[in-house]
Amino acid sequence: MFAGVGYSRVLMTDIDIEPTDTVDARGAACPGPLMDLIGRVRSASSGDVVLLLSDNEGSLTDVPEWVGETDNELLAVDETGDEYGFYVEVT
């Protein structure tokens, strides 16, 4: 667990979250995945869970940092294989 960030880094098999919406940013360079996430959160409703898919390692840093700046919540991060899945609940 990252210091100060309350989410679990878990395997896909452990995640039982049904996202409302999925943002597939695989293949995008930083900060593309984060900006795609922000864009989707901007238009989401309270309670929605947005799943961001990214294969950029930088997302492991900048996504938790950004979510920490907001009232939204990073529920879990799937780090299976070379791709990452970030589950963000919109408040």
Next chain:
Amino acid sequence: MVDRIAVLGGGTGGAVLANDLADRLAAEIDAGDVEVTLINDDPDHVYKPVWLYVPFGQREPADGRRPLRELVDSRIDLVIDRVTEIDADAKALALRDAPGSLAYDYLVVATGSTLAPAEVPGLVEGGHDYYSESGAVALRDELLSMTEGHLVLSVVGTPHMCPAAPLEFVFMADDWFRERGLREDVDITYTYPINRVHGNANIAEWARPIMDERGIDVETFFNAESVDPDAGTIASMEGSEIDYDLLVGVPPHRGVDVVDEADLGDRGWVDVDKHTLEADAADGVYAIGDAATTGVPKAGSVAHYQAGVVGRRLASEVRGRPATATYDGKTLCFIETGMDSASFVEFDYENPPSPAPPSEKLHWSKLAYNESYWLTARGLL
């Protein structure tokens, strides 16, 4: 059988490509084996980098406009009309003013960026910009009369045209107010959506110390959510709020609706292979410049280089040969660091940028290129 190439959009990418094809395929066009049609909804070609200088009273919007007909080779069929539908299955375009449809064998989408300030409540009423002719002129009127207060430059939406331009604007504003003896009475704040001052980490690392040294305040992780023009405030998704006297917003950008409606990509941007520039969702379709989602900046140099790649690929295709030309992500950009100094970056998919030390020589190089740009548009440089 005639090969019909349609180029949609007469900005930098479209104009350079049309002239590239006119030169490269001159024999085939003259023989009637190839037809190249360039479609634009404005009789003028617009060189947008001029707009950065308009608010400071240094250039006029007219400096960035010339008739397309004067720039494009006479071998090109120039159609001034607006495409209202792309039928990628039937390989045909519908036009607003012409009956029937325009059939193509190859289509190049070069439709550029459009602005979508209405996506952020209050931004239209409360913000100014230099990403349009009208915006740059209105901002000039505000800036020229500003003698004190808080100037806020907020990068509201990314991706946006010319990623360096927000940095350039605050560097120029700092210098401009300083030269006029007003800097102590004008605070400048720069906001950016992520945790650094530019999307590219190297450019951000280079720019941040310059901003600190020159007293340009910075707010990162600031994603504008709304603007209150009456209160003079801009609020972020992250919960912060900034008071402003003059707000310069880099508005959210989109591509064009016909791209969305043709299912070629999201928000009007065409999903492409970043090397071949071929559209993911349709055969015989390419996209270049701002319209293409390659992950590189939406900048004229990118459109210019991509036009050369697609020109070579199309020439190979119409000649029945394998298309081997690919785009390597090459991007070139001057960055103004004041009213008389500039830096320069060049990078590609593999090699990150390393900004050159700012100098007066680079500033004049930028201004000189802005003048010689018209040779680029004509396919000569």
